[in-house]
Amino acid sequence: MSGGGSVKDVQSKAELDAVIGDGAPAIMHLWAAWCEASKHMDKVFFHLAIDFPHAHFLRVEAEEQPEISEAYSVSAVPYFVFFKDGKVVDTLEGADPSTLANKVSKVAGIVYPGEPAAPASLGMAAGPTVLESVKSANQNGPSHPERQVRKDELKKRLQQLVNSHPVMLFMKGNPDEPKCGFSQKVVEILKDENVEFGSFDILSDIEVREGLKKFSNWPTYPQLYCKGELLGGSDIVIAMRGSGELTEVFKDHGIGVSVPNEPKVAEPGGGKGGISDPTGLSATLTSRLQSLINSNPVMLFMKGKPDEPRCGFSRKVVDILREEKVDFQSFDILTDEEVRQGLKVFSNWSSYPQLYIKGEFIGGSDIVLEMQKSGELEKVLAEKGIRQAPSLEDRLKKLTTSSPVMLFMKGTPEAPRCGFSSKVVNALKEEGVDFGSFDILSDEEVRQGLKTFSNWPTFPQLYHKGELVGGCDIVMELRDGGELKSTLSE
Structure with a gap:
């Protein structure tokens, strides 16, 4: 059993259920050995375990425990799930140490009243952003005397x-x-x-x-x-x-270009500077890989088969392609080590699954998921002649329902590009509402089309289950009247 400042590696769904079943606060980190971001977040995770000894801190290798990954809809790592009283109360996707520290503090509470939740032990492993966020979240303890110097x-x-x-x-x-x-x-x-x-x-x-x-x-x-x-x-x-x-x-700017045929000096970061071969692969293997990639307009290299995926990430891409009603072929890289290792070099992509459309590499599960959410996957499929381009109305319907609460704004929640968008983002965060967002500045077609679609001429626009709630003024009225969270949770 974890707790007392330790982190436990979970080996099965039954073991996980037993730990969270005792009702104590628990935080689960789903990670992958190949993911550098997971390794960095591990440092933060271990230090937070020390700072919150009365909570369970659990690690799950996502690809090795597909049952757990699927149970919590994990499609990218690092991924965190927060439990309280045996129930899921929050999640976090991506390497965001500040947000992780805030969410842990919120779930686990202040262990020692009157003291900051993140003592010096958190230190450089998490960076100054974590220290600031945890202390601010608890509103206890003095400000760090060296904070401005560090900034x-x-x-x-x-x-x-x-x-x-x-x-x-x-x-x-x-x-x-x-x-x-x-x-x-x-x-x-x-x-x-x-x-x-x-x-x-x-x-x-x-x-x-x-x-x-x-x-x-x-x-x-x-x-x-x-x-x-x-x-x-x-x-x-x-x-x-x-x-x-x-x-x-x-x-x-007076940037000189090198002669294309002239070999470049390797950079300290590992870049060769040139894009041409050799890749180090034999001509025979290269030809075989190209043949496999082009054997079908949509080709998925995955672990297992579409009906029996061997990892949650492969399953996620299969589900997306099926949701999009795309005909595709697949290759089980677990059956052929030569293809498995060779394709990593050929595509310059170190993990699986890998999706190709008309011979062009698209990406792994996280990229395919983001492309589906934004509507970009549909556009690529249409541009490649795989399927008919969706109408603007169909695309807008899909975008407005892509998340239960969906905000169309200028910029992103982390960097709003107008004051009205910033106000709505802050209101949703203050109410603890999870929401998806779309930057209308990034797509003129969506920006203009949504005005007609919603019969609402300005932005931001907030939707709940595909229905327009309103713009900034209405959101502020709902918040001030104490009705915002209830309206968005009906």
């Missing part, structure tokens, strides 16, 4: 990193081994442009990862900088490349 030091460090190369990419993984499809795409674009660039793996440093979001006022990764100025994320870089603007920006 200034972090800002200076971030500035130095941003300016360390004329073209600097903050990404998940490194150029040779990107850990997300969006990072991989930007790397490929930079290599196609024959631009020398530096990189920083934000998964290797939580302090940089969280700090850079505020420094740049940009909530996601990758982030591309040119001469110290933020150009944007993958969508913006792709658009700039398509219009020819990216090349012009590099020229305007």
